[in-house]
Amino acid sequence: MHEDNTADPIARSLQMLPKNSTRSLIVFVHGLWLHAESWNNWIEFFYENGYDAIAVSWPGDSKTTEATRKNAAAVAGYGVTEIADYIAGQIEALDRKPILIGHSFGGLLVQNLLGRDLATAAIAIDPAAPRGVPDLPLSALKSAFPVLSNPCNFWHAVSLTEQQFRFGFTNAVSEQEARELYAKYAMPAPGRPLFQAASATLNPNSATRVNVTNATRGPLLLIAGAKDNTAPTVMVRSTLKLYRKKSKAITEFQEFANRGHSLTIDSGWRELAEYSLDWLQSKHL
Template sequence: MNTSDNQASGLTTKTIVFITGAFVSANSWDKWKIYFESAGYKTIAPSWPHKNASACILRKGHPDAAIASQRLADLTNYYAAIIQQLPEKPILVGHSIGGLITQILLQRGLAEAGIAIHSLQPQGVMTFKFSFYKAGWGPLGFFTSSKKSYLMSFTEWQYAFTNGMEYEAQKEAYYNLAVPESKLVVRDAITSAAKVDFGKPHAPLLFLAGGKDNFMPASLNYSNFKKYSDKDSITDYKEFGNANHFVLGQPEWEEKAAYILNWIKTL
């Protein structure tokens, strides 16, 4: 842990904004919203632009030019605008690209704390793990039209999201949550739109990683965590060996939610 000695900050905010990752519906936060609301928090989980519909309807509309046009900078600003309308600075909880956006918004001073769950990497953070490239090559969509959205096949979903789960659970998760995605928003992770100043003071930040995540390997999340260098900022890391990229919906999801809640209470 890169945690300062004088870490008690006494958070007073009771608002949580859940930031959804790529390829999944915002409904992936449904159980998480109930969990944190039962602990006394107000929560919101906004859908991405052009995705305010069920996963089934969004898949039927694929390919979707509007979804395909989404860029990371615009998406980050979209969440920033939502946050700025709130009565208090929230706690941000983001998954995958949502974890990256959480890091960027913390840089802007828009949150009291942030939790990056299996986060996409900021610009300049790399991994050589094969599973990362195998899971991500199709969604990047190189040599294909960026004007068409990308929809993971069920086979890709099994490898990138739900590896290690029972077949029926994988199928149910795909039907309920898998959505088309912008290739451009994924590619933007290697551009300045994903830049983070790792030496800048920031609000408390927790990284959660999964030992079974093929898409965002724990080693990548750990490298991201280690990049942060401000000694007076709280930056913590926790790895769960049983977690794949579908961590929000795995049977053990509540274990991760409880860890986050307890971490928030220590601030």
């Protein structure tokens, strides 16, 4: 991996890729309250298993989690469309069409981009629900409450307290690990995407729409954590039904027992990475 010498995410992504590589490329997309750094273990894992791998940023992200904490206002105000288009710009500057892996709102974003045929395949882990998913469990509302409780947060960046992060992300790990994950990974996030998700049912043009009818897109894997409060399994299963009702393209589902929303960053991350690797290889990707 090359040293990061630029704040431009597109230039940085290109800089980090080996020249003239024939490997398949994986692009990781983070969600709310996490930084691209949260994918470092996954990037190393997939590189060691024969893939090139990078993580893209959201608009306003600083170079690191800590730097973003110190410049929270920079991430404020961006919605799903702006974030998806920003990531699309990074992808289109790459030298090959990638596989996408996203978590949480990043899981929704990779569905958006796959539906646009900007990727060969996608894995959405504990994804936020696209428009058309009717299920909204109380735990999902509670996890979004720190943002939705104040309408002014639509245009603001919001940070979670340790207790809020514990409910929304780390409820399935020990208290000690939860504290460590919060200290290492938690950062401010724009509030606007959650308002867009909450109003999606009432808005036929919601920014959370994805192209679920695309029959020629690449394969999609939806992953759920059985103890996830933020993106409960019922929401992910409803997303699966939405796709299967509208398209014959490959859409598959896997649930992991005893896993919460932190499943990509906690001590059990490798179980998810290994399953994702096996799934990609089963699709000859």
